[in-house]
Amino acid sequence: MSEKMLNQSAVKFLQDLSSSLPAPGGGGAAAYASAMGTALGMMVVNLTKGKKKYAQYEEDLGQLLEKFGVTLERFMELVQEDADNFLPLSQAYGLAQGTEKEKKHKEKVMEESLRLACSAPLEMMELSVKAMFLLEELLEKGSKLVLSDVGVGVAMLEAGLKSASLNIYINAKSMMDEKYADEIVNRTEKYLSEGDKLSENIFNQVKNRIY
Amino acid sequence: MSEKMLNQSAVKFLQDLSSSLPAPGGGGAAAYASAMGTALGMMVVNLTKGKKKYAQYEEDLGQLLEKFGVTLERFMELVQEDADNFLPLSQAYGLAQGTEKEKKHKEKVMEESLRLACSAPLEMMELSVKAMFLLEELLEKGSKLVLSDVGVGVAMLEAGLKSASLNIYINAKSMMDEKYADEIVNRTEKYLSEGDKLSENIFNQVKNRIY
Numbered sequence: 001m002s003e004k005m006l007n008q009s010a011v012k013f014l015q016d017l018s019s020s021l022p023a024p025g026g027g028g029a030a031a032y033a034s035a036m037g038t039a040l041g042m043m044v045v046n047l048t049k050g051k052k053k054y055a056q057y058e059e060d061l062g063q064l065l066e067k068f069g070v071t072l073e074r075f076m077e078l079v080q081e082d083a084d085n086f087l088p089l090s091q092a093y094g095l096a097q098g099t100e101k102e103k104k105h106k107e108k109v110m111e112e113s114l115r116l117a118c119s120a121p122l123e124m125m126e127l128s129v130k131a132m133f134l135l136e137e138l139l140e141k142g143s144k145l146v147l148s149d150v151g152v153g154v155a156m157l158e159a160g161l162k163s164a165s166l167n168i169y170i171n172a173k174s175m176m177d178e179k180y181a182d183e184i185v186n187r188t189e190k191y192l193s194e195g196d197k198l199s200e201n202i203f204n205q206v207k208n209r210i211y
Numbered sequence: 212m213s214e215k216m217l218n219q220s221a222v223k224f225l226q227d228l229s230s231s232l233p234a235p236g237g238g239g240a241a242a243y244a245s246a247m248g249t250a251l252g253m254m255v256v257n258l259t260k261g262k263k264k265y266a267q268y269e270e271d272l273g274q275l276l277e278k279f280g281v282t283l284e285r286f287m288e289l290v291q292e293d294a295d296n297f298l299p300l301s302q303a304y305g306l307a308q309g310t311e312k313e314k315k316h317k318e319k320v321m322e323e324s325l326r327l328a329c330s331a332p333l334e335m336m337e338l339s340v341k342a343m344f345l346l347e348e349l350l351e352k353g354s355k356l357v358l359s360d361v362g363v364g365v366a367m368l369e370a371g372l373k374s375a376s377l378n379i380y381i382n383a384k385s386m387m388d389e390k391y392a393d394e395i396v397n398r399t400e401k402y403l404s405e406g407d408k409l410s411e412n413i414f415n416q417v418k419n420r421i422y
Contacts, residue, residue, distance in 0.1 A: 006221040006222045007221070008220060008221060009219060010220065010243070011287060012221075014217075014250045017247060018254050018280075019253075019254065020257040025251075025254065025360060026364075029367060030363060033366075035225050036243065039240075040229075040236075043230065046229070046231040047231050068229070072229060076222060148378060149237040151237075151373075151374070152237035152241060155369075156240060156244060156370050156374070159244060159370035162362075163362070163363040163366045166362045167359060169359075172422070173422050203373065207380060211380035211383070
């Protein structure tokens with residue numbers, strides 16, 4: 001799934017992002033930012049593992065590498081999935097609504113498409129917060145020589161988190177089922193408040209320790 | 212310059228970021244995040260220009276497109292330049308310091324290398340704040356249909372800004388010339404405080420208008 005957009009060059013990804021093409025857009029950028037944050041966590045582990053000074057954390061570092069790796073793979077898939085999941089919604093907007101029957105049909109398809117369009121951003125938020133918790137462990141277990149990269153990683157994940165939230169708000173607002181909309185907005189607020197606090201804390205710890 | 216790392220696939224860029232390779236690292240991720248933020252600004256302009264509803268802004272939109280384009284190019288170059296500028300520093304750490312003469316030489320080379328290592332992050336911060344001001348214009352002049360992408364753009368630039376600051380702090384701390392170090396730390400703090408305020412304001416305006 002992830003191959004389509006991300007197998008192009010990193011320059012081409014930016015060029016397509018800047019163009020009027022339907023994808024990549026803000027959702028793809030969000031997933032890519034969180035992917036970079038996760039990759040930086042992996043890098044810190046790779047530059048710590050095997051070092052005598054951190055031998056006591058060797059097992060933990062192995063587990064972190066595994067968890068970062070799985071999360072990174074998923075973020076790469078989500079760049080493409082977010083774009084694919086948005087297609088039905090853009091088509092639903094164009095459905096006829098002349099007759100009562102057409103109107104009902106359009107409402108139903110719209111509702112389903114709005115839910116689908118929220119699924120990738122919700123997962124991005126959940127995974128971004130999870131990856132922040134992994135980075136938090138590296139404040140203690142990661143090599144001090146690359147501590148700044150823990151700070152950069154968390155800044156990338158925070159950008160992915162906040163960006164994904166906007167795509168949920170915008171789609172939740174259009175939903176007819178207010179109960180469902182409230183439910184995912186509540187989840188969104190929860191991820192945001194947890195992630196904001198966590199990333200601010202990690203970033204400031206890094207900053208205070210390097211300067 | 213930008214071709215080396217960014218002409219590889221976007222997947223490869225993430226894989227290299229996650230590895231123990233010397234580049235890309237946090238600095239490259241910072242420049243790429245700001246490049247994505249700038250590209251999203253361009254996308255919003257491209258999806259607004261030529262629309263009747265925004266005809267009054269046609270000239271401004273043309274200028275924004277030009278400015279975003281130049282900034283995007285520069286961010287792409289900075290991914291590579293940041294890595295290239297870091298090389299002399301990593302070599303300087305390895306210089307001998309057995310004799311007094313060697314020590315003096317190492318100090319001198321270190322100082323020059325530290326300054327060089329700060330130049331790309333400083334420019335990233337300056338350009339990220341500039342690109343935020345361009346995005347701010349789009350709150351009024353950009354198509355309402357892609358308003359959320361203005362919010363995503365500013366979140367990406369904020370991540371680039373904060374990430375670049377860490378690379379300045381860490382290098383400024385090692386400088387012997389405290390006056391010079393203070394000067395660039397002051398510039399860093401100024402960019403940070405200006406950018407934080409601006410990005411928070413733009414992001415919240417977007418959020419409040421879409422939900």
